[in-house]
Amino acid sequence: xxxxxxxxxxxxxxxxxxxxxxxxxxxxxxxxxxxxxxxxxxxxxxxxxxxxxxxxxxxxxxxxxxxxxxxxxxxxxxxxxxxxxxxxxxxxxxxxxxxxxxxxxxxxxxxxxxxxxxxxxxxxxxxxxxxxxxxxxxxxxxxxxxxxxxxxxxxxxxxxxxxxxxxxxxxxxxxxxxxxxxxxxxxxxxxxxxxxxxxxxxxxxxxxxxxxxxxxxxxxxxxxxxxxxxxxxxxxxxxxxxxxxxxxxxxxxxxxxxxxxxxxxxxxxxxxxxxxxxxxxxxxxxxxxxxxxxxxxxxxxxxxxxxxxxxxxxxxxxxxxxxxxxxxxxxxxxxxxxxxxxxxxxxxxxxxxxxxxxxxxxxxxxxxxxxxxxxxxxxxxxxxxxxxxxxxxxxxxxxxxxxxxxxxxxxxxxxxxxxxxxxxxxxxxxxxxxxxxxxxxxxxxxxxxxxxxxxxxxxxxxxxxxxxxxxxxxxxxxxxxxxxxxxxxxxxxxxxxxxxxxxxxx
Numbered sequence: 001x002x003x004x005x006x007x008x009x010x011x012x013x014x015x016x017x018x019x020x021x022x023x024x025x026x027x028x029x030x031x032x033x034x035x036x037x038x039x040x041x042x043x044x045x046x047x048x049x050x051x052x053x054x055x056x057x058x059x060x061x062x063x064x065x066x067x068x069x070x071x072x073x074x075x076x077x078x079x080x081x082x083x084x085x086x087x088x089x090x091x092x093x094x095x096x097x098x099x100x101x102x103x104x105x106x107x108x109x110x111x112x113x114x115x116x117x118x119x120x121x122x123x124x125x126x127x128x129x130x131x132x133x134x135x136x137x138x139x140x141x142x143x144x145x146x147x148x149x150x151x152x153x154x155x156x157x158x159x160x161x162x163x164x165x166x167x168x169x170x171x172x173x174x175x176x177x178x179x180x181x182x183x184x185x186x187x188x189x190x191x192x193x194x195x196x197x198x199x200x201x202x203x204x205x206x207x208x209x210x211x212x213x214x215x216x217x218x219x220x221x222x223x224x225x226x227x228x229x230x231x232x233x234x235x236x237x238x239x240x241x242x243x244x245x246x247x248x249x250x251x252x253x254x255x256x257x258x259x260x261x262x263x264x265x266x267x268x269x270x271x272x273x274x275x276x277x278x279x280x281x282x283x284x285x286x287x288x289x290x291x292x293x294x295x296x297x298x299x300x301x302x303x304x305x306x307x308x309x310x311x312x313x314x315x316x317x318x319x320x321x322x323x324x325x326x327x328x329x330x331x332x333x334x335x336x337x338x339x340x341x342x343x344x345x346x347x348x349x350x351x352x353x354x355x356x357x358x359x360x361x362x363x364x365x366x367x368x369x370x371x372x373x374x375x376x377x378x379x380x381x382x383x384x385x386x387x388x389x390x391x392x393x394x395x396x397x398x399x400x401x402x403x404x405x406x407x408x409x410x411x412x413x414x415x416x417x418x419x420x421x422x423x424x425x426x427x428x429x430x431x432x433x434x435x436x437x438x439x440x441x442x443x444x445x446x447x448x449x450x451x452x453x454x455x456x457x458x459x460x461x462x463x464x465x466x467x468x469x470x471x472x473x474x475x476x477x478x479x480x481x482x483x484x485x486x487x488x489x490x491x492x493x494x495x496x497x498x499x500x501x502x503x504x505x506x
Contacts, residue, residue, distance in 0.1 A: 056097055147188055147472070150194055155482065158204070188399075259497065297316060310331050325350050334432060359394075395415040442459055446460070448485050
């Protein structure tokens with residue numbers, strides 16, 4: 001299957017002014033006389049999707065045909081290209097991209113259009129090769145499953161690596177004992193065998209030896225052997241027959257600030273940029289810049305890729321999208337209430353990637369000096385839980401010192417920085433309440449939703465249909481079902497990012 005989409009941006013005028021060069025007196029000519037101009041293109045960036053080992057021919061997103069134009073490939077831009085790019089018809093801006101055999105990921109190239117009068121323009125191509133979820137279809141791609149696996153009901157495949165490659169691998173940092181108690185990267189409470197997984201699903205892990213302390217304690221030598229052993233003693237008949245598949249390498253991560261700035265060529269003072277899925281996509285609306293954060297409440301019209309610089313508050317949003325809305329956030333995301341779709345098509349979906357964290361339904365757990373749900377629903381007790389689930393999850397709970405992420409060696413400081421982001425949002429939007437204190441409550445389900453961040457937390461108890469890609473995720477224990485949503489097998493998945501940035505399996 002081949003897919004082709006062209007994207008445009010509300011910031012297009014600025015982009016073309018930078019890329020456009022006038023080398024003569026041709027500024028006085030009109031496009032009909034064969035002159036390149038800002039009006040020749042609706043976007044300087046063309047996005048194409050293709051399957052692995054499959055060439056794709058396409059046209060750059062031009063609005064006019066320019067006679068006598070030359071189109072060349074910038075050699076520097078293709079020095080590390082994983083394939084070839086060929087000009088088929090310069091006048092009509094027709095190009096063919098052929099990926100190298102076996103390549104999966106993103107390729108980038110710059111083409112230079114030049115007219116007879118010396119006007120030139122840089123045009124960018126992003127080729128997205130092979131959907132990173134195709135053939136794998138994970139509901140969860142989570143490095144540290146020491147908490148999320150407890151009594152989890154997962155109806156699709158799982159990818160995990162226990163933090164392999166880092167010094168907190170399998171939860172042996174800060175103390176060896178943590179792998180059995182307290183670490184999300186170990187097997188907290190030896191509860192890996194409490195998961196419910198169908199027999200026809202798989203858990204993908206890297207080919208990796210266990211840390212010596214874990215190997216000695218268990219008499220096992222590899223990650224695969226450990227997971228197999230835990231599944232074999234499960235009380236769930238399906239789980240006992242779930243296969244564990246070793247892979248040469250597993251990378252689960254999230255973009256950095258620098259990754260998003262580079263991917264979108266975001267200027268130092270730019271706070272938002274939007275690229276449409278195609279020329280018929282709706283203009284972006286419903287996403288409000290509050291100067292210190294962004295907010296969307298109610299209808300969010302978005303059919304394409306949006307990058308924003310700052311924390312994001314999503315409150316009971318209804319997404320109007322035909323082929324998917326993808327939000328790339330330099331900062332944390334705070335979500336409340338359900339995500340619904342207006343005029344949904346078979347490809348409608350929402351994808352969110354954050355460089356910091358995504359929290360769902362976390363906040364102040366008290367109203368009128370009283371907790372909003374029975375004591376039995378708190379984590380251990382009121383005193384341990386505190387007044388805020390957001391503060392508790394990110395900064396004060398006893399396991400927080402072991403919640404490592406690649407971006408920081410200090411989990412408590414990292415978590416406190418996220419709490420501080422929430423305070424910035426509250427300063428402009430009012431108190432962020434825990435889901436239990438909100439009218440919709442905690443029984444909220446999600447579908448067609450992809451979440452990617454170093455940390456994902458949720459207080460909601462409804463079913464989750466989609467994919468969670470994170471270093472670790474902590475949800476409501478044993479309260480709902482994780483399942484892969486098939487929309488993510490046929491739509492673009494975070495196309496502005498190389499899959500090696502967030503999920504790459506070999």
